[in-house]
Amino acid sequence: MRKFKCFLNFDQEEKWLNHMARQGWEFVGKSICYHFQKAEPEDTRIKMDYRPFTRKADFEDYRALFEDSGWKHIQGSKSSGYQYFRKVSGQGSEDIFSDADSKAGRYKRLSKMWLSISVTYFPICVVLGTTGTFKPAALLNPEAFYLTPGLWEKTGSSFWRAFLFETPFALFRGLGIYLLPTVIILYLFFFFKANRQYKKMQGGNLIR
Amino acid sequence: MGRDKHLPLTETVYYILLALHEPAHGYLILQKVEELSGGQVRMAAGTLYGAIENLIKLRFIEPVGSVGSRRKVYVITEAGRTVLSLDFERMSHMIETTRRIWNPDGRERNAEI
Numbered sequence: 001m002r003k004f005k006c007f008l009n010f011d012q013e014e015k016w017l018n019h020m021a022r023q024g025w026e027f028v029g030k031s032i033c034y035h036f037q038k039a040e041p042e043d044t045r046i047k048m049d050y051r052p053f054t055r056k057a058d059f060e061d062y063r064a065l066f067e068d069s070g071w072k073h074i075q076g077s078k079s080s081g082y083q084y085f086r087k088v089s090g091q092g093s094e095d096i097f098s099d100a101d102s103k104a105g106r107y108k109r110l111s112k113m114w115l116s117i118s119v120t121y122f123p124i125c126v127v128l129g130t131t132g133t134f135k136p137a138a139l140l141n142p143e144a145f146y147l148t149p150g151l152w153e154k155t156g157s158s159f160w161r162a163f164l165f166e167t168p169f170a171l172f173r174g175l176g177i178y179l180l181p182t183v184i185i186l187y188l189f190f191f192f193k194a195n196r197q198y199k200k201m202q203g204g205n206l207i208r
Numbered sequence: 209m210g211r212d213k214h215l216p217l218t219e220t221v222y223y224i225l226l227a228l229h230e231p232a233h234g235y236l237i238l239q240k241v242e243e244l245s246g247g248q249v250r251m252a253a254g255t256l257y258g259a260i261e262n263l264i265k266l267r268f269i270e271p272v273g274s275v276g277s278r279r280k281v282y283v284i285t286e287a288g289r290t291v292l293s294l295d296f297e298r299m300s301h302m303i304e305t306t307r308r309i310w311n312p313d314g315r316e317r318n319a320e321i
Binding site for chain 1: 220233234235238250251252253254255256257258259274277278279280
């Protein structure tokens with residue numbers, strides 16, 4: 001089974017995955033959506049970390065440490081950052097973090113990632129902006145996005161056929177250029193969300 | 209007072225540095241920290257990994273080879289020893305001073321003040 005869901009909070013995502021396992025759905029993979037396989041209902045303890053790696057040796061060392069501590073690495077690749085662990089041993093810690101600072105630290109790393117991709121897209125956006133590709137006024141005149149010669153003089157079915165054929169292209173011409181700024185704004189929103197969560201959690205129960 | 213900016217060390221960092229007096233891999237560090245602290249400090253894997261990464265960045269510890277193909281082995285550096293001994297002195301001073309003016313066992317020691 002596949003399920004599409006979007007989480008901005010690790011605790012909620014963990015809770016949902018454990019809930020699915022209790023319903024008999026084992027979490028087996030993640031792409032754009034979550035992949036589940038029918039299994040025996042199980043009371044699991046799944047925990048998440050966010051940590052991308054550049055070197056394979058570091059990633060292996062990281063996974064080995066978790067495995068030794070009774071946490072099986074069930075999902076996540078070297079560069080994906082999102083790491084999922086399942087408690088497999090009765091002994092050992094109940095969580096993969098033992099203090100508030102390190103538990104908050106995963107939001108810090110996540111927010112850094114969102115900020116860095118927003119920043120990489122930004123220059124492209126500036127170039128498109130300064131070369132006049134964004135024309136907000138053009139949106140009020142959508143006919144301009146249809147380029148078929150003599151389209152508006154056609155009538156009847158020949159008009160509709162040409163019109164409908166070109167509509168997807170026209171939509172892309174009209175709105176496609178706004179896709180990039182939209183994506184940047186969305187990523188910046190994710191950045192602010194993660195950063196706020198980090199500030200909220202950091203040092204929650206520490207006296208400094 | 210020109211005190212080292214890394215002082216005071218947190219309890220976990222102090223025990224990790226102390227444990228890495230001898231080379232050890234991740235899980236061994238976890239066990240040693242628990243043992244050295246008399247069962248008081250139980251670190252979880254994610255927290256320890258973050259601490260190791262941080263201490264490497266500060267050059268207080270360094271990787272030296274690996275056991276098997278996966279587990280890296282770490283050991284304390286000269287800089288790590290320096291900061292550990294500075295923190296030891298800081299705490300020794302606190303303990304001596306405390307003993308001098310206040311006896312935690314509740315017995316009066318006013319005569320010494």
